[in-house]
Amino acid sequence: MGSPIxxxxxxxxxxxxxxxxxxxxxxxxxxSFVVLMSGENSAKPTQLREGCSSWHYYVTMPMPASTFTIAVGPWTEVKPETCSPSDLAAERSLSPSEADFRCVxxxxxxxxxxxxxxxxxxxxxxxPHRVFAPMSLTGACQExxxxxxxxxxxxxxxxxxxxxFSRLDVLIVPANFPSLGMASPHIVFLSQSTxxxxxxxxxxxxxxxxxxxxxxxxxxxRDWTEEWLSEGFATHLEDVFWAKAQQLAPHEAQEQQELRASLRWRRLQDESRNSPExxxxxxxxxxKTGQVSDSGSSVIKHGLNPEKVFMQVHYLKGYFLLRFLARRLGDDTxxxxxxxxxxxxxxxxxxSQDFLQMLLENIPEEKRLGLSVESxxxxxxxxxxxxxxxxxERQAGAECGLARQVDAEVAKWNRVNRRPRKRKRRGTEEVFEKLLPDQLVLLLEHLLEQKTLNPRTLRSLERTYCLSQQDAEVRHRWCELVVKHKYTTAYKTVEEFLQEDQAMGIYLYGELMVSEDxxxxxxxRRCFQLTKEQMDRCSAQVVAEMLF
Structure with a gap:
């Protein structure tokens, strides 16, 4: 992945x-290798001699060099077990006459x-799209x-x-990939953690x-520092796309999006408190945004700061700005x-001003209400x-129904935690609701704010929600709880997370070190020794500073 440099x-x-x-x-x-690259064509290998193949890719749309990516490895193309008519339609590429349409x-x-x-x-x-993965993950990709x-x-x-773009390859990348995903022209990398x-x-x-x-x-x-134009938009749109992909009713989509907004608000608050201004x-x-020096170079501000790679502020503040504008205008508009x-x-x-100026020019005066590019x-x-x-907006807004449901579950767990060890009387057991993955994340974040949770409560929590089998976001919060409360029974889960989910485990190292345990x-230190040689360089530098 060459884009950071x-x-x-x-x-x-x-x-x-x-x-x-x-x-x-x-x-x-x-x-034995597959070569994937940012390219308009679905390249097939040509045998040069025994044991050696050649792959050719090209693009006709001019783009910055930073968007180019290449991946080489012993991967397998994952295909559906049964092919439906919709799959066949999706595989149909445009004919050469259809594809070569120049808009002079x-x-x-x-x-x-x-x-x-x-x-x-x-x-x-x-x-048209293809999926590539290690042989061991083809089953998970099919499912x-x-x-x-x-x-x-x-x-x-x-x-x-x-x-x-005319086509898409999706590649499942190894555990040491430093993020959950990355998009380049015609190809997306997804972490195996997903x-x-x-x-x-x-x-x-x-x-x-x-x-x-x-x-x-x-x-x-046009300026490297305006990352929010990419990450803020993608974060805002992911909720909209996902709601439509699930075919949710409008009220369900709104509830889920409000829940995700609550989670992101908590994350932004935490980042604002714990990162350099x-x-x-x-x-x-x-x-000076967008200006290029006389030599033709453009400085990437904070580009050499490894800490910046792991920050989400451009995602989160950009997302909230776009959400603010969408609510002001109304979704349809x-x-x-x-x-x-x-x-x-x-x-x-x-x-930024290209987007904001066009937006303000296209909305009625009564909806601007003091909005300007400068403001x-x-x-x-x-x-x-x-x-x-x-x-x-956050102070004035009421919690969504899904968040209120989590509040009720948190109250139940607090009662469980306060209950004495002696045997429960029949009929006094708490009945817990089934929660969505985002609700589980919010539940665990609330429980992280509790001063003490006893081992009995943690064991019950793990069993109730099968936490070790949940997605990586949920397991990450569970690992934080394990570390905070020194729940030694689940230390193996933390070790596995640090080795198999490196895209998300960086700050767990910090939690483990500040505990002074x-x-x-x-x-x-043991997990770092096992993974540091394969770890992304930026990640390894940040972890080494935490440990040593």
Whole structure:
């Protein structure tokens, strides 16, 4: 994954995003390897000699060099056990005459075969897609990922319209990959951690990466520091896509989105309290944003700070800004505008003001209510901490029904925790409700705020919700509870998480070290020794600073 350093380790390239180019590549590899790359064509290997194959990929849409990615490994293509008519329709690629549709003078970008002006492409709800994984995970991919791809792609099309890219490969990457997912043109990397514990985490993460096809790739930021234009949009859209993919009724979709907003609010509060202020600003270059030096280079502010890689502030504050604007306009008006914006700016690089100016020009005066590009810069993008409009909104808003249900369950667990060890009388046992994955995350976060939970309560908690079999988000909170309360019985779960879910386990190392418990510190150092050689360099640097 070369994007954090603009792919300088792969090939000589110009750094500023505006230095966009097409590319083609021929890669030779052992015949047992699969080569996947950002490319418009579904490449097939050509045998050069015994034991050696050649793969050729190309793109015709100019993009920044940082978006290019390549993956080589002994993977297996995962195919459905039975092929339905909808699967066959999804596999149909556009013919050469349909694909090579040049929009000379019609779109705002430079000339290339553009899908947004191609009638066949605009109606294609599900683009052709393939899934690759290690042999050991093909079963999990068939059960979960393959079932989700078509509904998620269709949901994205229903919200934003034409898919910017003609096809999609999804690759399940190893445990040492430093995030749950990454999108590049024509290819998405998903962490193996997304495949456990049901479809929820896999579905939401897949929707997030699919959203990047529009925001982050087809429309990119002209300044490296404006990450929120990619991550804020993808975070906001993942909820919308996922609700449509699940075919939720409007009130169910709203409830689930409000619950996720509550979780993200807690995360943003925590990040604002525990990270340097300068890393909390979404537009750190202010009026100099988008400027390029005389030498042609563009500085990546905080780019060498390994801590920044693990921060979510650009995701969260960007998400809340877009949510604020959508609520102000109304969903119908907002998403109608978003389709118009995508149609206008696809194939181009933008700054924050491009989006905000067009938005304000397209909404009635009575709905602006004092909104301006300058006020949004001031309140949301150029200040650290929690934006004032967001604080007011969260204080005024009532909890959603799903969150209130969690509150009731927390009260039950507190009663269980206070109950004496002696045998319970018949009829006094608590009856616990079945909770959604996001509700479980919220429940565990509430329980993390309790000063003490006894081993009996923790054991009952683990059994009630089968916590060791839940998705990685839930298991992460469970590991935090285990560490906080020194629940030694479940230390094996923490060890497994640190080794098998490295994309999420970084801060568990910190929790283990600050406890000042010799056994926990020994556990952390042992896990690091086992994984450090394979660990992502940035992750290894951050963990080493925590441990030593």
């Amino acid at each position: 603009n792919n300088r380790a792969l090939f000589p390239c110009q750094e500023p995003p505006v230095a966009m180019s097409t590319w083609q590549a021929t890669v030779r590899a052992a015949a 003078g019609v779109c705002g970008h430079m000339e290339y075969p553009c899908r947004f002006q191609n009638p066949s492409a605009t109606t294609q709800e599900v683009i 979960t990922l393959l079932q989700l791809l078509s509904p998620c792609l269709s949901a994205a099309h229903s919200v934003l319209g034409t898919h910017p 495949l456990t514990g049901g479809s929820h985490l896999c579905g939401t993460r897949l929707c997030h990466e699919i959203a990047h096809a529009w925001f982050g790739l087809a429309i990119g930021a 300068q890393l909390q600003v979404l537009r750190p270059n202010k009026e 907002y998403f109608s505008f978003l389709r118009k914006f995508v149609h206008t700016f696809h194939g181009q690089l933008i700054l 949004i810069f001031r309140d949301w993008l150029e200040c650290p901490g929690l934006p004032q409009p967001l604080q007011k 010799a056994r926990q510190q020994q556990l952390a």
